[in-house]
Amino acid sequence: PAASENQNFCFKDELDAFKLCLSPNKEVILEHYLAGWSGLVKFLNRLGNVFGFISKDASSKIQILRNFLNGESGSEYFTVQSMVKYELENKLVDLKKAGSHPESGCRTLLRLHRALRWLELFLERLRTSQEDGKTSAMCAESYNESLAQFHPWVVRKAAGLAFCMLPGRLAFFEVMNVGTPDQVVAMLGEALPVVTEVYQITQELYAKHDLLDIP
Ligand code: 1PW
Numbered sequence: 001p002a003a004s005e006n007q008n009f010c011f012k013d014e015l016d017a018f019k020l021c022l023s024p025n026k027e028v029i030l031e032h033y034l035a036g037w038s039g040l041v042k043f044l045n046r047l048g049n050v051f052g053f054i055s056k057d058a059s060s061k062i063q064i065l066r067n068f069l070n071g072e073s074g075s076e077y078f079t080v081q082s083m084v085k086y087e088l089e090n091k092l093v094d095l096k097k098a099g100s101h102p103e104s105g106c107r108t109l110l111r112l113h114r115a116l117r118w119l120e121l122f123l124e125r126l127r128t129s130q131e132d133g134k135t136s137a138m139c140a141e142s143y144n145e146s147l148a149q150f151h152p153w154v155v156r157k158a159a160g161l162a163f164c165m166l167p168g169r170l171a172f173f174e175v176m177n178v179g180t181p182d183q184v185v186a187m188l189g190e191a192l193p194v195v196t197e198v199y200q201i202t203q204e205l206y207a208k209h210d211l212l213d214i215p
């Protein structure tokens with residue numbers, strides 16, 4: 001991208017939103033979680049049109065959750081913990097099969113949560129990669145280890161094609177707009193543990209309430 005387009009984007013700022021996610025008692029604040037995700041979507045859009053179908057799905061899920069947050073019961077959606085409690089107590093989640101609540105906050109966030117695991121695995125590979133590392137292979141391996149198991153064949157196929165279009169390692173770092181490759185690696189080393197912690201807290205919460213497989 002041209003230098004002028006780079007001015008208001010820096011991947012570090014986007015990942016920093018995840019730092020704000022955790023409240024002092026380690027609950028996940030939805031507003032910041034969604035801000036983190038909006039940053040990831042911005043980044044995907046900078047990678048080019050081939051990621052359009054991925055970023056569109058993530059955007060629509062961010063929007064569904066924002067609508068809850070800005071809606072009548074918005075205060076119940078302050079944290080992921082309060083959302084789960086509220087939706088379960090009020091029977092607002094389709095637990096076994098899609099019925100009258102096909103777009104609950106719980107099922108919508110679960111999709112983003114699963115994708116966050118992919119991101120975590122991918123960025124960790126990127127962080128520890130050698131100069132000749134292939135971003136497309138790193139991305140595909142991370143995807144196959146995580147998100148792919150939840151996707152039908154046709155989505156896996158489309159994702160695989162999109163990964164092939166990823167820019168090489170150095171060009172990818174440039175799109176991040178963080179600085180030299182060393183600075184990117186250092187930034188990832190700082191930011192990733194936070195993403196991991198947010199992922200783990202959400203994962204434990206969903207496991208505790210038996211929500212990991214909701215349709
Ligand atoms: C380069 C770093 C990229 C990290 C961003 C990760 C975004 C992952 C989004 C993948 C979306 C693939 C296409 C959509 C598939 C949907 O069917 C699926 N959504 C997700 C997020 O997995 C499931 O949602 P659904 O169909 O049950 O509403």
